[in-house]
Amino acid sequence: QQQVKQSPQSLIVQKGGISIINCAYENTAFDYFPWYQQFPGKGPALLIAIRPDVSEKKEGRFTISFNKSAKQFSLHIMDSQPGDSATYFCAASMVNTGGFKTIFGAGTRLFVKA
Amino acid sequence: DSGVTQTPKHLITATGQRVTLRCSPRSGDLSVYWYQQSLDQGLQFLIQYYNGEERAKGNILERFSAQQFPDLHSELNLSSLELGDSALYFCASSVDAGGAGYEQYFGPGTRLTVT
Numbered sequence: 001q002q003q004v005k006q007s008p009q010s011l012i013v014q015k016g017g018i019s020i021i022n023c024a025y026e027n028t029a030f031d032y033f034p035w036y037q038q039f040p041g042k043g044p045a046l047l048i049a050i051r052p053d054v055s056e057k058k059e060g061r062f063t064i065s066f067n068k069s070a071k072q073f074s075l076h077i078m079d080s081q082p083g084d085s086a087t088y089f090c091a092a093s094m095v096n097t098g099g100f101k102t103i104f105g106a107g108t109r110l111f112v113k114a
Numbered sequence: 115d116s117g118v119t120q121t122p123k124h125l126i127t128a129t130g131q132r133v134t135l136r137c138s139p140r141s142g143d144l145s146v147y148w149y150q151q152s153l154d155q156g157l158q159f160l161i162q163y164y165n166g167e168e169r170a171k172g173n174i175l176e177r178f179s180a181q182q183f184p185d186l187h188s189e190l191n192l193s194s195l196e197l198g199d200s201a202l203y204f205c206a207s208s209v210d211a212g213g214a215g216y217e218q219y220f221g222p223g224t225r226l227t228v229t
Contacts, residue, residue, distance in 0.1 A: 032216045043116065043204050043220035044157070089157060093216060099170025100145070100208070102218070104157040 002027060004092050006105025013112050019077040021108045023090035026071065030092035030103075035064065035075050038087045038107075047088070048075070080112045117141065118221035120205050126227045132193040135224045139186055139207030145169070146188040147208070147218060148180055152201040163188055164210070195228045202226075 005024045013019045023033075034049035050057045050064040050073065057064045063076040077084055090105040117140035127133055139146050148160040159172035163182035174180075177195075182188045192199060202225050206218040 034217075036220075043118075043206075043222050045116065045220065046217055049217070096170055099162045099164065099168075100147075100216070101162075101170045101172060102147075102159050104159075106156045 002103055004090060004103050004105045006090050006108060008108060009106070010109040011111070013080045013110065015080065015082060015112055015114050017080050017112075019080045019084070019110055019112070020074060021088055021090065021110075022072065022074045023092075023105050024070075024072045025092045025103075027092070027094070028071070029094045029096075031095070032093040033064070033066065033073050034091050034093065034102075035062075036089045036091065036104075038089065044089060077110075080110075082112045082114045085110055085112050116219040116221060118205060118207050118219050120203075120221040120224050122224060123222070124225050124227075126229065127195060128229055129195055129197060131195050131228075132191065133195065133226065135190040135192070135203050135205075135226075137188045137190070137205030137207075137221060139188070139205075140219055143207035143209055143219070144186065145208045145210060146182055146186070147206040148174075148188070148190050149204040149206065149220075150201050151204060151223070155201075157204075160190070192226070197228050200226055200228045 035047045036044035037047045038044040061078045066073045087107045093102040119138045145164045147162045151157045160174040162170040180190045202223045204223045206220045
């Protein structure tokens with residue numbers, strides 16, 4: 001019930017194309033859904049995040065779509081660029097016993113072909 | 115640069131040994147989180163401290179412990195090390211315990227190799 005399932009495991013997209021990564025969760029206590037981008041040898045960096053009272057959030061080329069009833073959310077990267085090649089993690093967070101717990105998906109390796 | 119610093123960058127040690135990883139949060143952040151990233155387990159939440167107090171616990175082994183000091187830096191202690199403890203250990207920080215300041219900022223990590 002604490003899992004966050006992420007797909008696909010890897011993704012190859014042409015430059016200028018749309019990259020789509022999907023995640024699903026079970027526990028309805030999660031109330032914050034961030035996406036992180038990680039380059040090799042670096043720590044994850046927060047990309048964009050959404051709360052369940054919003055169905056979509058857009059920041060530049062990055063959009064999160066959120067379906068509360070289906071317990072699914074996805075990241076869309078428009079006009080994908082070679083510089084977007086990285087590993088992307090979805091996550092789900094909740095406040096729990098006075099603290100804050102985050103469960104990460106397994107990650108998606110994105111490669112954007114020039 | 116996230117503003118979170120971690121030392122050392124790399125650590126190589128033998129099985130059975132004990133190591134300490136150090137993290138300094140971003141200026142103004144009161145919460146520190148520790149994560150373990152390995153190839154087979156992905157990114158796993160270990161523990162959270164807020165202003166010196168333990169606030170949330172994840173999949174942290176009993177051989178591992180952490181603390182947050184009055185200056186807000188944190189240390190993760192790993193003892194009786196096993197080969198399977200080889201991983202990247204990340205520290206993250208946020209403004210508070212999980213209210214308004216949900217955003218977590220990750221440090222560059224410490225790569226631990228147990229031989």
